[in-house]
Amino acid sequence: MNNQRSLFPQRSNLRRQWSRYTNHGDRFWRGALFVSSLLILVLVLMIGWEVWVNSAPSRHAFGWEFISPWAQAVWNPALDRFNAWPSIYGSLITSFIALLLAVPFSVAVAIFLAELAPPTLRTPLNYMVEMLAAVPSVVYGLWGIYVFLPEIVHPIGVAVQDTLGIIPGFSIFFGGPIPASGISKLAAALILTIMVTPTIAAVTRDVFLAIPRSQREASLALGATHWETIWKVLIPMGLSGILGAVILGFGRAIGETMAVTMVIGNTSGGDYSILKPGYTMASIIANEFAEAVSELHSSALIEIALVLFVVTIILNAISRWLVMSVHRKTMGR
Amino acid sequence: MSGDIFAQVNLSRVYRRRKWVNNFILGLTGLTVILAIIPLIWIIVYVIIKGWRVINLDFFIHLPTAMGVPGGGVTNAIQGSIVMVIVASIIAIPIALLIAFYLLYYPQTKLGLSIKFSTDLLSGVPSIVIGIFGYALFVVPVKHYSAWAGGLVLAMIMLPVVVRSSEEMLKLVPKELREGSLALGAPEWKTSFSVILVAALEGVITGIMLGLARAIGETAPLLFTALGNEHYDVFSYIKQGIETNQSFWDILHKILSEPTDALPLTLWKYAQQPYPERVEQSWGVALVLMLLVLLLNIGSRSWLAWRRRQTHG
Numbered sequence: 001m002n003n004q005r006s007l008f009p010q011r012s013n014l015r016r017q018w019s020r021y022t023n024h025g026d027r028f029w030r031g032a033l034f035v036s037s038l039l040i041l042v043l044v045l046m047i048g049w050e051v052w053v054n055s056a057p058s059r060h061a062f063g064w065e066f067i068s069p070w071a072q073a074v075w076n077p078a079l080d081r082f083n084a085w086p087s088i089y090g091s092l093i094t095s096f097i098a099l100l101l102a103v104p105f106s107v108a109v110a111i112f113l114a115e116l117a118p119p120t121l122r123t124p125l126n127y128m129v130e131m132l133a134a135v136p137s138v139v140y141g142l143w144g145i146y147v148f149l150p151e152i153v154h155p156i157g158v159a160v161q162d163t164l165g166i167i168p169g170f171s172i173f174f175g176g177p178i179p180a181s182g183i184s185k186l187a188a189a190l191i192l193t194i195m196v197t198p199t200i201a202a203v204t205r206d207v208f209l210a211i212p213r214s215q216r217e218a219s220l221a222l223g224a225t226h227w228e229t230i231w232k233v234l235i236p237m238g239l240s241g242i243l244g245a246v247i248l249g250f251g252r253a254i255g256e257t258m259a260v261t262m263v264i265g266n267t268s269g270g271d272y273s274i275l276k277p278g279y280t281m282a283s284i285i286a287n288e289f290a291e292a293v294s295e296l297h298s299s300a301l302i303e304i305a306l307v308l309f310v311v312t313i314i315l316n317a318i319s320r321w322l323v324m325s326v327h328r329k330t331m332g333r
Numbered sequence: 334m335s336g337d338i339f340a341q342v343n344l345s346r347v348y349r350r351r352k353w354v355n356n357f358i359l360g361l362t363g364l365t366v367i368l369a370i371i372p373l374i375w376i377i378v379y380v381i382i383k384g385w386r387v388i389n390l391d392f393f394i395h396l397p398t399a400m401g402v403p404g405g406g407v408t409n410a411i412q413g414s415i416v417m418v419i420v421a422s423i424i425a426i427p428i429a430l431l432i433a434f435y436l437l438y439y440p441q442t443k444l445g446l447s448i449k450f451s452t453d454l455l456s457g458v459p460s461i462v463i464g465i466f467g468y469a470l471f472v473v474p475v476k477h478y479s480a481w482a483g484g485l486v487l488a489m490i491m492l493p494v495v496v497r498s499s500e501e502m503l504k505l506v507p508k509e510l511r512e513g514s515l516a517l518g519a520p521e522w523k524t525s526f527s528v529i530l531v532a533a534l535e536g537v538i539t540g541i542m543l544g545l546a547r548a549i550g551e552t553a554p555l556l557f558t559a560l561g562n563e564h565y566d567v568f569s570y571i572k573q574g575i576e577t578n579q580s581f582w583d584i585l586h587k588i589l590s591e592p593t594d595a596l597p598l599t600l601w602k603y604a605q606q607p608y609p610e611r612v613e614q615s616w617g618v619a620l621v622l623m624l625l626v627l628l629l630n631i632g633s634r635s636w637l638a639w640r641r642r643q644t645h646g
Contacts, residue, residue, distance in 0.1 A: 255459025
């Protein structure tokens with residue numbers, strides 16, 4: 001009896017304790033936070049898993065030959081023989097040229113935005129850089145086909161084929177003639193230059209802005225000019241951040257799909273010249289996946305997606321790490 | 334003494350040269366900014382001039398005509414874009430806010446850091462890869478393309494954008510507000526919703542707008558999930574449903590399970606067709622798309638800046 005009476009209040013105590021946990025809803029709230037946060041983690045893993053599993057037939061059929069530059073460059077859905085090197089080469093060469101042009105350019109833009117622009121000019125210019133990044137890539141593609149290619153790319157291509165193209169060793173890469181429409185790897189590279197400039201410029205600008213004012217003042221007080229301060233103090237200090245921005249831009253360029261698909265011509269000939277049409281990894285998927293003729297064909301395209309996924313994950317991881325290291329370095333001081 | 338004079342002469346030459354280099358290179362950076370902006374102005378002006386000609390009321394309310402026949406509109410694409418963006422927002426926004434809150438409360442924990450990292454990774458995954466993923470996950474099991482699949486991949490595109498910007502905005506809310514609310518006995522969820530979220534609401538809305546702008550302009554993930562459909566018309570589905578006495582859910586299911594068109598998808602297809610009317614119309618689509626995206630971007634950013642100035646003096 002006594003025992004039971006003492007048990008009863010204990011139970012009510014338990015219940016009260018339990019309700020203290022649950023009634024105000026924080027258990028549920030924290031659970032929801034936890035679950036939705038796990039979701040994003042699971043999502044990234046699932047993307048990797050899906051492309052890994054679905055590319056199995058192609059991986060088993062071709063092995064490493066699939067991405068090998070030395071294998072026979074053949075992409076033939078009718079024979080079910082696939083080698084991705086031409087499209088990998090297309091991605092690499094277009095992104096590489098785009099970065100070569102965009103990096104000095106965007107660092108200069110970032111210097112102007114972070115160091116020189118007067119406040120009245122700074123806001124509209126920042127907006128414009130954001131807008132440049134926000135224009136949908138199909139709009140770039142449309143403008144590219146009908147305006148940029150015939151008016152800018154074709155003359156540049158002709159100039160390249162007449163200068164670099166006639167040098168014996170270089171003609172593999174710069175051999176013409178460029179098609180009259182301007183459709184070529186060079187066109188993709190130049191469109192990508194315009195598209196990655198705002199990305200690199202915005203991150204580089206933030207890197208410069210993260211560097212404390214005292215560093216500039218110290219350098220100027222020692223008698224350095226503004227440019228010498230930028231070149232000898234700010235750029236070395238922010239170098240890893242700038243490198244991070246460049247790698248981020250590389251990730252963007254290599255994954256960019258629509259604009260490139262519209263201007264690169266989409267042929268898998270395996271021609272090395274930048275003045276000839278070609279494929280990139282993203283554009284071959286966009287162009288062929290919906291009309292894949294065999295299981296092996298679609299799984300080969302998914303394997304390209306796998307390569308693209310792995311490459312961009314690695315690039316992004318490196319770039320985040322580099323940019324974060326600058327912020328940590330400047331915060332620590 | 335004479336040595337000193339020589340040194341002075343040399344020095345002044347060095348100074349002059351350094352100053353000249355300084356001015357030259359800084360001027361050069363200004364020039365690159367102008368050069369960088371030229372394509373933007375060029376695109377905007379060109380698209381407005383070319384697109385303006387084909388835009389009229391018919392363009393917004395009519396379905397496309399058969400290929401090669403002039404006239405017709407792109408209402409299928411406009412409706413499809415709206416439907417898919419709504420689906421994407423309903424799915425992505427609540428989840429993104431919860432993740433942003435998680436990152437606010439547990440920023441330095443192991444899980445918090447890895448979630449931040451995977452958000453960054455997700456925003457870097459090429460959209461075409463997300464498209465393939467959506468195809469494998471949402472299209473293969475049910476064996477047909479749908480607005481569902483399109484909306485879900487757009488949600489994946491939106492998610493990292495909204496998470497990162499809302500997290501930034503939530504972080505700006507002073508800690509004292511949160512502590513005050515908790516000290517008054519409000520549970521954490523209530524504090525989060527009615528104190529922190531309200532205080533950061535303008536910033537969070539801006540983040541959502543940026544996410545919408547990103548989702549509405551994406552083409553690549555829709556290629557293998559929504560596919561495109563020149564007869565997609567929500568109103569006719571509703572009318573048909575009412576005539577045949579279907580329930581609300583059946584009509585909704587019909588709207589969401591058809592292959593669907595979207596503005597960027599239409600633009601992509603029209604631009605490459607051999608019919609001049611379609612190419613002309615693709616400029617109109619580009620104009621609508623570009624205005625939407627830029628207005629969402631610039632509008633929300635400048636609205637936020639304006640509100641900030643108002644509240645902080």
